[in-house]
Amino acid sequence: MKTDSTTIRKRYDRLAPYFDGLEAVMEGLLFRSWRKQCWAKAKGGHILEVGVGTGKNFPYYPADARVTAIDFSPGMLKQAERNQQRKNISVALEQMDVQGLYYADNSFDTVIATFVFCSVPQPLKGLKELYRVCKPGGQVILLEHVLSANPLLAWLMERLNPLVVWLVGANINRTTVKHVQSCPFQWVRVDPASNDIIKLIVAKK
Numbered sequence: 001m002k003t004d005s006t007t008i009r010k011r012y013d014r015l016a017p018y019f020d021g022l023e024a025v026m027e028g029l030l031f032r033s034w035r036k037q038c039w040a041k042a043k044g045g046h047i048l049e050v051g052v053g054t055g056k057n058f059p060y061y062p063a064d065a066r067v068t069a070i071d072f073s074p075g076m077l078k079q080a081e082r083n084q085q086r087k088n089i090s091v092a093l094e095q096m097d098v099q100g101l102y103y104a105d106n107s108f109d110t111v112i113a114t115f116v117f118c119s120v121p122q123p124l125k126g127l128k129e130l131y132r133v134c135k136p137g138g139q140v141i142l143l144e145h146v147l148s149a150n151p152l153l154a155w156l157m158e159r160l161n162p163l164v165v166w167l168v169g170a171n172i173n174r175t176t177v178k179h180v181q182s183c184p185f186q187w188v189r190v191d192p193a194s195n196d197i198i199k200l201i202v203a204k205k
Ligand SMILES: C[S@@+](CC[C@H](N)C(=O)[O-])C[C@H]1O[C@@H](n2cnc3c(N)ncnc32)[C@H](O)[C@@H]1O
Pocket: 008, 009, 012, 050, 051, 052, 053, 054, 055, 056, 057, 070, 071, 072, 073, 076, 096, 097, 098, 099, 113, 114, 115, 116, 119, 120, 121, 126, 170
């Protein structure tokens, strides 16, 4: 099965019109409260949101921040633009691949992504880009689902992974905490509210 950038981008383009509907139940039951906790950690200044999707994080943008948001899927960005206009959100939306950001080194005070590194084809390459564009003393904040530490559940997730990638372009077997720890941050903390599968990660450059 193909998992290159073009294939995954096209998958999100195809899903874009239905994305909010497909996630509506999980959003209400689970994701909304995680998003609140995640964005509560974002400081003002210039924020980069990576993998903005349809703009589900718009309600949580700090009022005192300037936000730039990117996504590599034109289909998802189109939905984000609609939501931006409907909700009158101040954000600069750009089409870009996190694996090769156009921004200069040390550009942003906070770099943030929610449920994105499950689908980035080369996650370590993308995370190194987040590190590069974050200012020294700034922070990278990630809300991600990862492979379970429970061996039985992890075995099942590994088996199901190809099907989930094929369906929605997301991997359920990523080890994102380890990947972040392998970047040269001053420190990496996993918020204690995190559970076996959903991790709220803060890293300081
Ligand atoms: C599961 S969706 C999450 C969207 C949004 N962050 C949210 O919390 O609802 C993953 C998003 O990441 C984007 N994405 C995946 N790989 C990317 C890449 N390499 N560069 C930029 N965006 C990417 C997808 O297009 C999609 O919009």
